[in-house]
Amino acid sequence: MITIRGDGRLSLKSQRRMAAEILKVGINRIWIDPERIEDVEAAITRDDVRRLIHEKVIRRLPEKGTSRARARILHEKRKKGRRRGPGSRSGPPTARVSRKEMWIRKIRALRKRLRELKENRLISVKSYRRLYIMSSSGVFKSVADLERYIDANNLRRRR
Numbered sequence: 289m290i291t292i293r294g295d296g297r298l299s300l301k302s303q304r305r306m307a308a309e310i311l312k313v314g315i316n317r318i319w320i321d322p323e324r325i326e327d328v329e330a331a332i333t334r335d336d337v338r339r340l341i342h343e344k345v346i347r348r349l350p351e352k353g354t355s356r357a358r359a360r361i362l363h364e365k366r367k368k369g370r371r372r373g374p375g376s377r378s379g380p381p382t383a384r385v386s387r388k389e390m391w392i393r394k395i396r397a398l399r400k401r402l403r404e405l406k407e408n409r410l411i412s413v414k415s416y417r418r419l420y421i422m423s424s425s426g427v428f429k430s431v432a433d434l435e436r437y438i439d440a441n442n443l444r445r446r447r
Contacts, residue, residue: 304320
């Protein structure tokens with residue numbers, strides 16, 4: 289099918305379509321050398337188009353990809369701790385750190401502090417045992433909470 293464009297020249301629609309089929313790409317990824325348009329207009333068979341492809345008059349354009357540059361920049365910023373504030377977070381806190389993981393961190397900190405207090409003889413073994421069991425049952429929110437409880441109940445040994 290030969291169609292004539294508004295400016296009197298032939299349309300390269302069919303050549304572009306044949307080239308796309310031969311090169312196994314979409315018609316938008318076909319590049320035609322503007323210097324050799326007349327040769328392309330003259331090509332009416334697949335063999336003619338193949339010859340032009342061989343002569344590099346018709347070429348396949350590279351695939352366009354999505355640039356990762358912006359993603360890399362954001363990743364670097366997040367590594368530095370930027371863009372991680374409360375306004376950037378979605379979902380509950382447990383979506384970032386599981387309840388179990390939070391519990392493990394808390395209980396390990398409490399037990400470490402209790403061990404230090406016992407080894408430095410700041411609390412008695414009896415107090416240590418009682419506080420250890422209380423920690424395990426979730427009485428204390430944090431190490432600071434444990435310290436407040438010890439001071440409030442006079443569990444520190446007198447020097």
